[in-house]
Amino acid sequence: MLDTPAELIGSLIVWLTIGFAMWKGGRPERVAALGMLLAWLGTVVLQNRSNWIDPQYGIMAVDGALLVVLLWVALRTSRRWALFATAVHLLGLGAHISMALDLRIESFAYLTTLAIWTYGVLLALFLGTLLEAMPERLRLRASGATG
Numbered sequence: 001m002l003d004t005p006a007e008l009i010g011s012l013i014v015w016l017t018i019g020f021a022m023w024k025g026g027r028p029e030r031v032a033a034l035g036m037l038l039a040w041l042g043t044v045v046l047q048n049r050s051n052w053i054d055p056q057y058g059i060m061a062v063d064g065a066l067l068v069v070l071l072w073v074a075l076r077t078s079r080r081w082a083l084f085a086t087a088v089h090l091l092g093l094g095a096h097i098s099m100a101l102d103l104r105i106e107s108f109a110y111l112t113t114l115a116i117w118t119y120g121v122l123l124a125l126f127l128g129t130l131l132e133a134m135p136e137r138l139r140l141r142a143s144g145a146t147g
Helices: 005-024 027-046 057-076 080-101 107-133 136-143
Strands: none
Touching (some): 005 027, 027 107, 080 107
């Protein structure tokens, strides 16, 4: 998982985003960050590194569990970032399903798609945490409320 510069940089982005959410986020951001941390660890453990041609069923299961966590956060809170993160993560799960249904999809395209959607979820979490960490006056101004 940490064999190439891209994997190292990607892992650093994951850890920095999760750390920021745990440090500055509210409860929804921390729940999502914990879910993402567990998903990252699950991916490391369950990915099939000896076969990059076939679908990664272990990662698909982990991503399915993370979807449940993100959906729970989106439905139980008023955080807009959680809706976006859930939708983007669902697209990533769609990449798993597409690969499982049509093995003609090239593994490089499959894995690249998974990475791109992962960065979308991380971006949503980062921006949501940033907004949550803003002082109340700045947050009201950013949302268009007057005060």
